[in-house]
Amino acid sequence: MIKQRDQVSTPPSATNARLFQRGFSAVFVSTFVTIFLAEIGDKTQLATLLITAESRSPIVVFLGAALALVATSLIGVLLGQWLAKRLSPQRLEVIVAGLLIIIAVLLLGDVVEGS
């Protein structure tokens, strides 16, 4: 992700916001890549696989899993937005950065455990 320098001089908070969200697609792509890499081979996959193996109807299983994943993603994003309204920008950033670090540590835990 190369960081493009902004020609137009904008107030610090706007630059800060724009730097983090370089457009809808950048956010979509970074979200997709990070979560996809984290989710592949994760325990959710195992749960889905076991049910698929037992039921031998992957379409129904995939539909059930898909609905659940949409629901949890929606809850997650809405919770994040709710937090954003509650907290000051600085504190929100520290908490979000902390959450992201926690996720990275959990992932490294998975790597070390080899799960």
Add this chain to the structure above:
Amino acid sequence: MDWQLLGLTFITVFVAEIGDKSQLAAIALGGNSKFPTAVFLGCIAALLTASFLGVLLGGGVAQILPTRLLKAIAAIGFTFLALKLLMLEEAEED
């Protein structure tokens, strides 16, 4: 349509996902983005693709894909996002 199986899968995956890394990511990324829809769509696209591969490849996911390597890369990705945020946060103070 086997509604019982659908419900069983929904509950199993829902419970497995609540509090899982991907949901924490949805909260973190969703909370700090001016494009929550992009985060939401990114989450669903990633989770559905991963889940589809899981159903498609059956038990072979781990053998075919180097899942541990991918998780290490994801860890770096999340750390990068966090550091970028923290770096910006300092930039804002001075």
